[in-house]
Amino acid sequence: MDIIKTKDLVFEDFIRYPDIYIKKGKVVFLVGSSGSGKSTLLKLFNATLSPSSGTIFYEGKNIDEIDTLKLRQEVLLVGQSVYLFDGSIKDNFNRFYSYREMNMPNEEEIKYFLSICQLDFPLETQTSILSGGEAQRLYTAIFLSFLPKVIMLDEPTSALDTQNAKSLLRDIIKLAKTRDMTVIVVSHDKNLSEEFAEDIIDIEGSKTI
Amino acid sequence: MTNSGIVKLSIFQFSLIYLLLIVVLAIMKKANVNQTKLLIVASLRMTVQLTLAGFVLTYIFENPSPLFTSIYLIAMTLFAIHRALSKNKWLNKSFKWATALSLAGSGLLILAFFVIVVVRVDFFNPQYTIPLSGMIMGNAMTGVNLGLKSFKDNFSSQRKRVETLLNLGVKPKKILLPFSQNALETALLPTLNNMVGMGIISLPGMMTGQILSGTPPTTAILYQIAIMIAIATVVCLATFSTLNLGIRTLYNDKNQIEFSYEN
Numbered sequence: 001m002d003i004i005k006t007k008d009l010v011f012e013d014f015i016r017y018p019d020i021y022i023k024k025g026k027v028v029f030l031v032g033s034s035g036s037g038k039s040t041l042l043k044l045f046n047a048t049l050s051p052s053s054g055t056i057f058y059e060g061k062n063i064d065e066i067d068t069l070k071l072r073q074e075v076l077l078v079g080q081s082v083y084l085f086d087g088s089i090k091d092n093f094n095r096f097y098s099y100r101e102m103n104m105p106n107e108e109e110i111k112y113f114l115s116i117c118q119l120d121f122p123l124e125t126q127t128s129i130l131s132g133g134e135a136q137r138l139y140t141a142i143f144l145s146f147l148p149k150v151i152m153l154d155e156p157t158s159a160l161d162t163q164n165a166k167s168l169l170r171d172i173i174k175l176a177k178t179r180d181m182t183v184i185v186v187s188h189d190k191n192l193s194e195e196f197a198e199d200i201i202d203i204e205g206s207k208t209i
Numbered sequence: 210m211t212n213s214g215i216v217k218l219s220i221f222q223f224s225l226i227y228l229l230l231i232v233v234l235a236i237m238k239k240a241n242v243n244q245t246k247l248l249i250v251a252s253l254r255m256t257v258q259l260t261l262a263g264f265v266l267t268y269i270f271e272n273p274s275p276l277f278t279s280i281y282l283i284a285m286t287l288f289a290i291h292r293a294l295s296k297n298k299w300l301n302k303s304f305k306w307a308t309a310l311s312l313a314g315s316g317l318l319i320l321a322f323f324v325i326v327v328v329r330v331d332f333f334n335p336q337y338t339i340p341l342s343g344m345i346m347g348n349a350m351t352g353v354n355l356g357l358k359s360f361k362d363n364f365s366s367q368r369k370r371v372e373t374l375l376n377l378g379v380k381p382k383k384i385l386l387p388f389s390q391n392a393l394e395t396a397l398l399p400t401l402n403n404m405v406g407m408g409i410i411s412l413p414g415m416m417t418g419q420i421l422s423g424t425p426p427t428t429a430i431l432y433q434i435a436i437m438i439a440i441a442t443v444v445c446l447a448t449f450s451t452l453n454l455g456i457r458t459l460y461n462d463k464n465q466i467e468f469s470y471e472n
Contacts, residue, residue, distance in 0.1 A: 047464075048375050048465055068465075069378045069379075069464055071378075072375070076377070076378075077376040078376070082369065083367075083369040083373040096377065099384075100377060100378070143377070
């Protein structure tokens with residue numbers, strides 16, 4: 001079953017996407033040269049941007065008819081704009097969960113999500129001392145801990161070497177498989193798509209008008 | 210000289226004060242501050258503008274009429290709105306309306322309370338309404354300006370935070386609220402700090418003016434305290450209202466936040 005599909009999708013009259021079908025529970029890589037609209041497509045999927053024409057379906061329903069907040073919580077985008085609050089790792093979980101009006105996970109659970117993202121830090125570690133790559137992985141861990149139905153990762157490994165990048169994705173996918181979570185990845189790294197992709201969607205077919 | 214009398218300045222006496230500007234000019238020249246032109250223009254402008262204001266006010270006071278007072282009030286309100294909007298060009302159209310309505314509404318409300326409820330004179334009595342409205346509107350404008358600037362600076366510099374929370378499915382209002390709370394605090398602080406130092410470091414302008422013109426200091430302080438509280442209230446009310454109405458214009462019913470104005 002397609003969890004997300006698109007029809008005649010056009011963004012701001014200059015990116016025309018081919019019709020896209022994303023199967024539930026799969027690991028899907030979006031590829032295409034820079035400027036082809038990969039990140040934009042993810043923002044269209046979670047309705048933080050609107051297409052100028054065309055339709056996106058989530059679980060068979062036109063996303064225009066879905067409450068956008070609920071959609072974003074289920075189709076969770078881990079964007080490239082990494083933001084962490086000042087304070088410790090634990091404080092960050094606390095802040096993000098209070099924004100979502102949810103109880104924060106317990107320490108064991110937090111450690112579990114950190115380990116998936118290849119982080120082995122005490123929870124009291126201040127985020128200000130983390131390197132760019134570490135901050136990005138913590139950011140991913142926080143998003144992942146919300147256990148969405150679809151997780152969209154926009155260049156999740158841009159600050160990592162190949163070895164770390166592979167471990168990170170392997171563990172995320174392992175978690176996703178136990179939860180029937182769909183994983184959509186935008187990455188320039190061919191090594192990753194070759195190793196992990198169950199489906200590769202080339203949006204290069206999209207025409208720039 | 211009696212207590213209640215005021216020394217009427219003759220033109221000759223008055224012009225002596227301009228001699229002080231020679232001191233400023235001399236220091237500027239010595240210290241290589243190249244603002245002599247501005248000093249002269251500023252002094253001239255001030256003289257001309259205040260002279261005109263003096264004539265206009267004299268005319269209005271001698272011919273009190275609700276019409277003149279109203280025109281003066283409207284002109285002052287429009288000027289305050291114009292200043293606030295021209296300093297915040299990033300505002301979208303609805304945000305501009307929110308700013309204009311908040312400034313006018315809060316200013317007139319506090320002014321009416323001061324004149325009608327506290328002083329208990331006719332609202333259109335120019336002697337009270339005109340100078341008080343100037344102080345209230347002017348401070349409201351400064352507060353709103355400060356609030357808007359602080360909001361924009363924070364909001365622009367924390368775009369990643371906004372995007373992150375949007376992606377997490379947080380309500381835009383909830384995302385924006387901390388920015389407006391912060392901005393309100395920034396807008397209020399100068400007025401509050403001013404109140405803290407008042408009477409120790411300086412005698413405030415309005416009180417000084419009243420005392421110079423013969424009002425007993427005890428009456429003058431009552432007016433000064435009253436106007437300070439009125440100013441703190443109008444700054445708070447106008448800024449709160451501007452930001453709270455304004456942030457609603459930054460997102461749409463799809464919970465998308467408009468970033469495009471940022472430049």
